[in-house]
Structures are given as structure tokens and as C-alpha cells.
Amino acid sequence: MGRIKFFLIAAAILLTVPQTAFAHCPLCTVGAAFVAGGAAVLGVHRMVIGVFIGAFAVSTGLWFSRILKKKFVPLQKSIITIASYLLTIIPMRMILKDEHPLFISLYGDYGSLFNRTYLVDYFVVGSIIGSVVVAIAPYLSDKITSIRKGRHIPYQGIALTFLLLIITGIILQLMLHYNIIK
Numbered sequence: 001m002g003r004i005k006f007f008l009i010a011a012a013i014l015l016t017v018p019q020t021a022f023a024h025c026p027l028c029t030v031g032a033a034f035v036a037g038g039a040a041v042l043g044v045h046r047m048v049i050g051v052f053i054g055a056f057a058v059s060t061g062l063w064f065s066r067i068l069k070k071k072f073v074p075l076q077k078s079i080i081t082i083a084s085y086l087l088t089i090i091p092m093r094m095i096l097k098d099e100h101p102l103f104i105s106l107y108g109d110y111g112s113l114f115n116r117t118y119l120v121d122y123f124v125v126g127s128i129i130g131s132v133v134v135a136i137a138p139y140l141s142d143k144i145t146s147i148r149k150g151r152h153i154p155y156q157g158i159a160l161t162f163l164l165l166i167i168t169g170i171i172l173q174l175m176l177h178y179n180i181i182k
Contacts, residue, residue, distance in 0.1 A: 035052045035162075035165070035166075036049055036052035036053045036056055039052055039169070044169070044173060045098075045122070045172070045173055045176045045177075046096045046098040046122055046123045046126070047098065047122035047123060047125060047126035047172055047176060047181075048126060048169045048172050048173050048176075049096060049123070049126065050096065050122065050123040050124065050125065050126025050127040050129075050130065051126045051127070051129050051130035051133070051165060051168055051169050051172065052130055052165060052169065053088065053089065053092055053096075053123075053126075053127055053130065054085070054089065054126065054127030054128060054129065054130030054131040054134075055130035055131065055133060055134040055161075055165050056088065056130075057084050057085040057087075057088035057089055057127070057131065058081055058084070058085055058130070058131040058134045058135060059134050059161075060084045060088070061080050061081030061082070061083065061084025061085060062077070062081055062134075064080055064084065065077040065080040065081060068080075085127075085131060089124065089127050092123070093121065093123060093124060096123045097121055097123060098121060098122040098123050099119045099120065099121050099122075100119070100120055100122060100182065101117050101118070101119060101120075102117065102118045102119070102120045103116075103117045103118075104116060104117075104118065122181075126172065129168060129172070130165065130168070133161075133164050133165055133168055134161060134165075136164075137157065137160055137161040137164055138157065140160060140164075141156055141157045141160050144156065144160070
């Protein structure tokens with residue numbers, strides 16, 4: 001019980017420390033994790049859960065890479081982000097694996113590169129989609145700011161990120177429900 005109490009106190013302290021809100025702040029990171037957990041409880045498809053866990057993994061890596069002020073290696077931000085993604089997705093894949101066959105028949109004999117059946121893990125595909133959404137959200141936020149002549153909407157970065165993730169999740173869930181994606 002002591003560890004849980006310590007964790008809750010540490011989390012409360014970290015969340016109450018005032019910081020400038022960025023697109024990849026702790027609030028965004030924790031929010032993505034809660035949304036993924038809530039999706040699992042509600043029975044959402046594993047591909048959609050992958051979207052939120054992939055977003056969580058990348059936002060954690062981007063957030064942590066910003067904390068380190070000293071640059072130790074070239075491409076440090078990318079290395080930390082990729083490491084965060086892999087260290088999150090690989091263990092979660094063991095629990096949430098959702099493989100489906102994908103038959104490609106473009107040309108050649110069966111068994112050649114363009115004529116065979118591949119196994120596609122929907123959880124991993126969803127996590128890649130979520131990662132891409134989180135990666136492009138700051139770019140879109142900057143575009144919105146430039147269109148508004150340098151003015152931010154309050155909580156613009158986090159709102160835009162969550163809006164894009166939720167829209168992506170809804171579209172994927174509907175496509176899976178109506179067998180557009182099999």
C-alpha cells in the first residue's frame with residue numbers, strides 16, 4: 001500500500017507544478033493513456049486501442065526528450081521517441097495482438113513478394129496510425145496559429161491532438177464494425 005500512496009502523491013505533485021502547455025506535455029501524455037484504458041473497458045476494437053497507445057508512446061517520448069536539456073547524441077529526440085514507442089508497443093502487443101490475414105495478388109506466382117498472404121497485426125497498425133496523428137498535431141497547431149495571426153486558442157495543442165485521435169478512433173471503429181476493414 002505504501003508504493004501506491006507514494007505514486008499518487010508523486011503524480012499529484014507533478015501534475016500541480018505549473019508548466020507551459022505544449023503539444024506534448026504531461027497532461028497530453030497522461031490523457032492519452034487514460035483514453036486507451038477507457039477504450040479497453042468499453043470494448044473498443046484493439047486497432048483503435050492501438051491508436052491511443054501509439055499516441056501515448058510517441059507523446060511520452062517527445063515529452064521526455066524535451067526534458068533533457070543536454071544533447072548527448074545526434075538525433076537524440078528521435079532516438080528517445082522511437083525507444084519510447086518500442087518499449088511501450090512491444091510489451092503491449094503480447095496482450096493486445098490481433099492478427100488478420102491480408103491477401104495480396106498483384107502479379108507473379110503465389111509465394112512471390114506481390115502474390116502471397118501476409119499476417120497483419122491490427123494493434124500495431126493502429127499504434128502506427130496514432131503515432132502519425134500525434135506527430136502531425138503540432139504542425140497543424142502551428143498552422144492554426146499562423147492562420148489566426150499568432151493567437152493561440154486556449155489548450156489548442158492538447159485539444160487538437162485529442163480531437164484528431166478521437167476522430168481517427170471513431171472512423172476506424174466504424175470501418176471495423178461495418179466490415180470495411182476485415
